[in-house]
Amino acid sequence: xxxxxxxxxVLYRIVHDLRTVALIVILxxxxxxxxxxxxxxxxxxxxxxxxxxxxxxxxxxxxxxxRITIAVDLAASFIDALDTETFEVIEETDADAAATLVxxxxxxxxxxxxxxxxxxxxxxxxxxxxARRVEYEEGTVTLLPGEAVEGQRTQLTLDDSNxxxxxxxxxxxxxxxxxxxxxxxxxxxAEELLNIAPLYDGEIRTLDFTAPGIIxxxxxLITVMLTAMAIVRERTSxxxxxxxxxxxxxxxxxxxxxxxxxxxxxxxAAELFxxxxxxxxxxxxxxxxxxxxxxxxxxVGLQGIATLISTVAKNEAQAMQFVLFLLIPSIMLSxxxxxxxxxxxxxxxxxxxxxxxxxxxxxxKVMLAGAGLGDVRFxxxxxxxxxxxxxxLSILSMRRQAITA
Amino acid sequence: xxxxxxxxADGLRKSFGNRVALDGLSLRVPQGQLYGLAGPNGAGxxxxxxxxxxxxxxxxxxxxxxxWRMPNSRVRSQLGYMPQEFAVYDDLTVLGxxxxxxxxxxxxxxxxxxxxxxxxxxxxLSDRERQRVGTLSGGMRRRVSLAVALLHKPRLAFLxxxxxxxxxxxxxxxxxxxxxxxxxxxxxVVTTHLVEEALRCHVVGFLNAGKLLTQGTPEExxxxxxxxxxxxxxxxxQERGEGGS
Numbered sequence: 001x002x003x004x005x006x007x008x009x010v011l012y013r014i015v016h017d018l019r020t021v022a023l024i025v026i027l028x029x030x031x032x033x034x035x036x037x038x039x040x041x042x043x044x045x046x047x048x049x050x051x052x053x054x055x056x057x058x059x060x061x062x063x064x065x066x067r068i069t070i071a072v073d074l075a076a077s078f079i080d081a082l083d084t085e086t087f088e089v090i091e092e093t094d095a096d097a098a099a100t101l102v103x104x105x106x107x108x109x110x111x112x113x114x115x116x117x118x119x120x121x122x123x124x125x126x127x128x129x130x131a132r133r134v135e136y137e138e139g140t141v142t143l144l145p146g147e148a149v150e151g152q153r154t155q156l157t158l159d160d161s162n163x164x165x166x167x168x169x170x171x172x173x174x175x176x177x178x179x180x181x182x183x184x185x186x187x188x189x190a191e192e193l194l195n196i197a198p199l200y201d202g203e204i205r206t207l208d209f210t211a212p213g214i215i216x217x218x219x220x221l222i223t224v225m226l227t228a229m230a231i232v233r234e235r236t237s238x239x240x241x242x243x244x245x246x247x248x249x250x251x252x253x254x255x256x257x258x259x260x261x262x263x264x265x266x267x268x269a270a271e272l273f274x275x276x277x278x279x280x281x282x283x284x285x286x287x288x289x290x291x292x293x294x295x296x297x298x299x300v301g302l303q304g305i306a307t308l309i310s311t312v313a314k315n316e317a318q319a320m321q322f323v324l325f326l327l328i329p330s331i332m333l334s335x336x337x338x339x340x341x342x343x344x345x346x347x348x349x350x351x352x353x354x355x356x357x358x359x360x361x362x363x364x365k366v367m368l369a370g371a372g373l374g375d376v377r378f379x380x381x382x383x384x385x386x387x388x389x390x391x392x393l394s395i396l397s398m399r400r401q402a403i404t405a
Numbered sequence: 406x407x408x409x410x411x412x413x414a415d416g417l418r419k420s421f422g423n424r425v426a427l428d429g430l431s432l433r434v435p436q437g438q439l440y441g442l443a444g445p446n447g448a449g450x451x452x453x454x455x456x457x458x459x460x461x462x463x464x465x466x467x468x469x470x471x472x473w474r475m476p477n478s479r480v481r482s483q484l485g486y487m488p489q490e491f492a493v494y495d496d497l498t499v500l501g502x503x504x505x506x507x508x509x510x511x512x513x514x515x516x517x518x519x520x521x522x523x524x525x526x527x528x529x530l531s532d533r534e535r536q537r538v539g540t541l542s543g544g545m546r547r548r549v550s551l552a553v554a555l556l557h558k559p560r561l562a563f564l565x566x567x568x569x570x571x572x573x574x575x576x577x578x579x580x581x582x583x584x585x586x587x588x589x590x591x592x593x594v595v596t597t598h599l600v601e602e603a604l605r606c607h608v609v610g611f612l613n614a615g616k617l618l619t620q621g622t623p624e625e626x627x628x629x630x631x632x633x634x635x636x637x638x639x640x641x642x643q644e645r646g647e648g649g650s
Contacts, residue, residue, distance in 0.1 A: 238492030242553070245458060246509035247482040399476075 023321040049110035058122035063142040075113035125186035160198040208283035212363035213336030223265040227306035250398035265299035286366030297383040298359040304390025416466035426452040428615035441606030485559030495539030510557035524552035613646030
């Protein structure tokens with residue numbers, strides 16, 4: 001019976017706090033909806049640069065009329081056959097320029113079709129499957145197997161900084177090749193047609209790739225929780241009221257708290273990074289200074305968000321739930337595990353609203369690819385904007401915090 | 406614009422949802438007065454103090470402290486506030502708390518040390534100054550809180566139940582000190598439940614349901630209600646308030 005009254009008391013008090021009820025009801029649903037919607041398992045909008053140098057012609061010996069030239073345009077039909085959902089095709093003419101585009105502004109791969117691509121595929125098909133009859137001018141001719149043609153391979157420059165994405169991209173290309181080869185009744189395989197040049201020689205493990213995001217997530221978890229709880233505790237105990245009634249301005253208070261907690265966050269980040277590198281040999285090829293800058297901007301933004309959470313949370317339990325509301329989309333939508341390209345378009349705006357998206361992208365660029373300050377300018381500007389914006393809002397709402405009731 | 410009336414409130418109105426906490430309340434407290442705020446629980450005493458200090462924005466009416474319309478940042482350095490909560494850091498020592506809050510008022514380390522010595526003598530915690538506040542009893546924590554509120558020598562102080570949980574001997578010492586402060590022209594607004602404390606105020610205001618039912622010297626209140634002592638007078642006033650509204 002006593003146990004029952006305890007149960008009743010706990011439930012009664014929770015049910016009568018509307019904000020907590022809302023959080024309790026919404027949180028699990030939010031989690032499932034995000035999870036189910038964010039990872040479709042298929043990718044869309046992968047940027048693929050295509051250089052088509054294929055002249056589209058195949059020169060084949062025939063039984064009847066000697067050597068003839070037929071137009072097959074295999075590279076062109078391959079490009080047409082690419083799934084437009086999955087790929088965003090960018091046409092280029094210069095093969096070298098195309099290769100250098102990879103890894104920049106979201107370009108995931110570049111594929112170059114050599115001049116004799118059609119010729120090579122057709123001849124290889126005949127060689128492997130034997131003579132065949134085709135319609136030619138006003139009759140039919142028999143195509144005869146000839147010698148092997150050199151240089152049939154396409155050159156694929158692949159950004160393998162994200163092993164998951166690189167794998168998916170490769171699979172999709174191979175599947176398209178497979179369909180094309182089938183129409184030619186060729187025994188060639190897609191692998192044989194592709195000469196792959198991975199940007200990072202396959203050195204980036206899934207662990208390396210996910211580490212920056214997970215470190216960013218850990219920072220979010222630890223520091224936002226700490227800051228939000230600490231400020232809520234100060235408010236409920238009345239010390240914050242005492243501070244705010246002293247001749248101190250709201251910005252001094254906010255900046256003071258932000259600085260203190262940012263220092264802690266930076267210390268924790270240092271711990272996270274060095275332990276990851278020392279214990280698990282996480283790839284870290286970039287400039288440490290740039291990483292520190294990115295992390296600092298990110299940390300300030302997190303403090304701003306934490307302060308805002310502390311303004312709306314009535315007590316520590318609520319602060320905790322609000323933190324969860326931030327954390328769940330963070331880990332699912334920021335491209336830590338699956339890239340933004342694998343998320344439906346409807347969800348992506350949410351991804352772009354997450355500070356972790358930018359921190360993760362910037363850290364990856366620097367740590368995995370050795371990018372410099374200039375390469376992460378955009379991410380830094382966004383992170384600085386988030387830091388500035390949330391700080392400003394925190395200052396504006398700081399006075400509200402004096403009200404304990 | 407220095408004012409004779411240190412506290413000047415006109416038509417203050419404040420509601421929380423359906424509940425009216427302040428119902429068109431006006432108040433005047435001249436410089437150096439020791440003003441006692443009495444009234445039953447939930448009468449609006451704390452809301453009044455918070456509104457006067459600028460911590461709550463009134464729905465209507467205005468409050469002026471030291472001549473400045475609240476909320477006003479210029480008043481803050483001269484304002485002392487002791488909230489009902491302990492509002493001190495449990496994980497800091499007594500001196501640590503004083504040092505921190507003192508620094509917010511721009512006091513130097515030496516000034517803080519001197520003031521802390523005086524005030525800790527007053528609240529009888531001199532021998533505990535290096536003890537963590539979390540290890541002190543409730544009454545002792547309240548004493549620390551009072552010391553913090555008076556640290557920067559405010560010209561005007563709002564003390565919300567400064568003697569709750571404090572033993573009688575020390576309570577008397579507190580009130581001696583309040584009288585002393587008022588002799589030095591410090592204006593004090595103190596909430597209380599205790600008749601013996603109300604008797605030591607220059608003026609007592611009796612609050613009920615967000616209204617100032619009456620105010621005057623203790624003698625005037627006795628005369629007005631025709632009661633033999635302040636306890637009876639307060640009960641009579643409270644009943645009058647309940648019957649009236």
